[in-house]
Amino acid sequence: MAAAKHYLDDPTNAVLSGLRGVTLTNPSLVLDETNKIIYRHPSSVASPKNISVICGGGSGHEPGFSAFVGQGALTACVAGTIFASPSAQQVRACLSQRLPEETQGIIVVVTNYTGDVLNFGMGIEKARAMGKKVEMVVVADDVGVGRAKGGKVGRRGLSGTALIVKICGALAETGASVDDCAKVGRLAVDNLVSVGASLSRVHVPGRSLQEAKDEEERLGPGMVEIGMGIHNEPGCEKVKTDLPGLIKIMLGQLLDPTDHDRAYVKIERGDDTVLLVNNFGGTSNLELSAVVTEIVGQLRSTYGLKPKRVISGTFFGSLNGPGFIVSVLKLADTGLGPGKSILELLDAPAEATGWSASIKSETWEKEYREISATSEDEKEDIRPTNLKVDPDLLKSALKSGLDRLIASEGEVTHYDTIVGDGDCGIGLKRGAEGILKTLEDGQVTEDPLTSLTKIAGVVEATMDGTSGALYAIFLNSLAANVRKLDSSSQSQLTPTMWGQALDDSLKALGKYTPAQPGDRTLMDALVPFVETLRETGDTKKAAAAAKVGADSTKGMKASLGRSVYVGGEGHTEVPDPGAYGLCQFLSGLAEAL
Numbered sequence: 001m002a003a004a005k006h007y008l009d010d011p012t013n014a015v016l017s018g019l020r021g022v023t024l025t026n027p028s029l030v031l032d033e034t035n036k037i038i039y040r041h042p043s044s045v046a047s048p049k050n051i052s053v054i055c056g057g058g059s060g061h062e063p064g065f066s067a068f069v070g071q072g073a074l075t076a077c078v079a080g081t082i083f084a085s086p087s088a089q090q091v092r093a094c095l096s097q098r099l100p101e102e103t104q105g106i107i108v109v110v111t112n113y114t115g116d117v118l119n120f121g122m123g124i125e126k127a128r129a130m131g132k133k134v135e136m137v138v139v140a141d142d143v144g145v146g147r148a149k150g151g152k153v154g155r156r157g158l159s160g161t162a163l164i165v166k167i168c169g170a171l172a173e174t175g176a177s178v179d180d181c182a183k184v185g186r187l188a189v190d191n192l193v194s195v196g197a198s199l200s201r202v203h204v205p206g207r208s209l210q211e212a213k214d215e216e217e218r219l220g221p222g223m224v225e226i227g228m229g230i231h232n233e234p235g236c237e238k239v240k241t242d243l244p245g246l247i248k249i250m251l252g253q254l255l256d257p258t259d260h261d262r263a264y265v266k267i268e269r270g271d272d273t274v275l276l277v278n279n280f281g282g283t284s285n286l287e288l289s290a291v292v293t294e295i296v297g298q299l300r301s302t303y304g305l306k307p308k309r310v311i312s313g314t315f316f317g318s319l320n321g322p323g324f325i326v327s328v329l330k331l332a333d334t335g336l337g338p339g340k341s342i343l344e345l346l347d348a349p350a351e352a353t354g355w356s357a358s359i360k361s362e363t364w365e366k367e368y369r370e371i372s373a374t375s376e377d378e379k380e381d382i383r384p385t386n387l388k389v390d391p392d393l394l395k396s397a398l399k400s401g402l403d404r405l406i407a408s409e410g411e412v413t414h415y416d417t418i419v420g421d422g423d424c425g426i427g428l429k430r431g432a433e434g435i436l437k438t439l440e441d442g443q444v445t446e447d448p449l450t451s452l453t454k455i456a457g458v459v460e461a462t463m464d465g466t467s468g469a470l471y472a473i474f475l476n477s478l479a480a481n482v483r484k485l486d487s488s489s490q491s492q493l494t495p496t497m498w499g500q501a502l503d504d505s506l507k508a509l510g511k512y513t514p515a516q517p518g519d520r521t522l523m524d525a526l527v528p529f530v531e532t533l534r535e536t537g538d539t540k541k542a543a544a545a546a547k548v549g550a551d552s553t554k555g556m557k558a559s560l561g562r563s564v565y566v567g568g569e570g571h572t573e574v575p576d577p578g579a580y581g582l583c584q585f586l587s588g589l590a591e592a593l
Helices: 011-025 088-097 114-129 160-173 178-190 209-218 243-255 285-303 342-347 361-365 391-407 409-419 424-440 448-462 465-484 495-509 523-536 539-551 577-591
Strands: 029-032 037-040 052-059 076-082 106-111 134-139 192-198 224-226 237-239 273-279 309-313 323-330
Touching: 011 029, 011 037, 011 052, 011 076, 037 088, 052 088, 052 114, 052 160, 076 088, 088 114, 106 114, 106 160, 106 178, 114 134, 134 160, 134 178, 160 178, 160 192, 160 273, 160 323, 160 342, 178 192, 178 342, 192 243, 224 243, 237 243, 243 285, 243 323, 273 285, 273 342, 285 309, 285 323, 309 342, 342 361, 391 409, 391 424, 391 448, 391 577, 409 424, 409 577, 424 448, 424 465, 424 577, 448 465, 465 495, 495 523, 523 539, 523 577, 539 577
Parallel strands: 052 076, 052 106, 106 134, 273 309
Antiparallel strands: 029 037, 037 076, 192 224, 192 323, 224 237, 273 323
């Protein structure tokens, strides 16, 4: 139901406020609120005789296309209400009032939806009747709707529209004619294919919560809808699959020449292409980057395609939709000579906040020497000591503690979701699994210094966040303090010696954190363990003291750590997750000794 929550529930206010925001992020733009037109301020147009390029459609697709207005892209954009075409009157107002008077012609880029085509078409005919030279470029790039289902309407317009807008806008900036610009725009459309996928339809501000509840039932957990449109139109199929499986299906729809219902563009191995991966609006940047990685990998391995450009981001959204669209543009010759190829037009600079592709042509074209990712890490020179431990006992004790810590991950995570950000359990488990692998690989030996150095390295590599840093500092210091106990002849490292080294390491850790018992951190378990072991040499008593310390954090108000910023009374219900997790490890360790 989180997707049904909005900061603005009035759709009209949302659209107007959003349009005002566009002008605040680009001071060269002006808003005609009555007609919902974003246009370039006359003083910002360096060559007013150049042809103008406009686009438009329903709102909710931001940054498309109000944020594409600017030098090198659109001259103006006409916005409708959410998911609804602007009226013919709005379009007429744009064509007759909001473009430079000296402009030699107008290109109108429209997505292939009935309302857009009709309303922009009426506006265009009115402008032609007034003597203006206007050409329309209709973008129809969706393959989710095949030929049989599309019928006379044809393919829908998807995020490939962003590429067409950029190509036409950059070409207009060169002083090209209306005819040439229309020709190149249509050429690009004819070589463009797109398909979308989403985990859910979007909830439109102002609509009932019941719609969101119905959507949860329509597309259940783990399901993804392929071919979903940008206005909540249903897709062509619902599947339950992982990311590689999803991308395989989507690329098949885009590129499989044997799929006669969808093989709109013949793209063969080795063809020069551009890949656009467009965020619907609600997919995290982390996941979108992973999607890009999977797509590029399958394009290379399955289709023999290495895109000349890979563009990723939110260009043509669908409110906060948890989906993405894959667009592949086959590069065709414009016939207009140097500086006017499709690739050069896409690379040309644009002063438009919605066009976020910032990599220059020279960066793309430069040859980069491959750097091996498998080069060996710089080996640390670990001088062995004469101190000895029973390697089998050390391994069994560590394994006992680590197994217990891993088993407690669910509890630790639960506690951390109440008083923190929910990642403590996963981090501890990840570190524990890494150390277990070190044990299995035989890297724990009778020399405690060598073993500690290996374990510290694993913690550094596998555990992130504050707790990872604290453990890494503590373990590295412990290794240094164990070395100080070395002697000229072989000797056993006793529990008392361990206690002394641990106590010195605790003091070293204090240089980097002010945390002390009573602050509701892992120190509430670590400090009593170390102090008791130093005083008694008894691991079981030390582990019991750590448990008392961890239990005492229940009800304790945090003075340090992320819990400080978490409101509510959660701290009264659960112990500190870090202290609890450490206690589990120490208890398991003590049981095996």
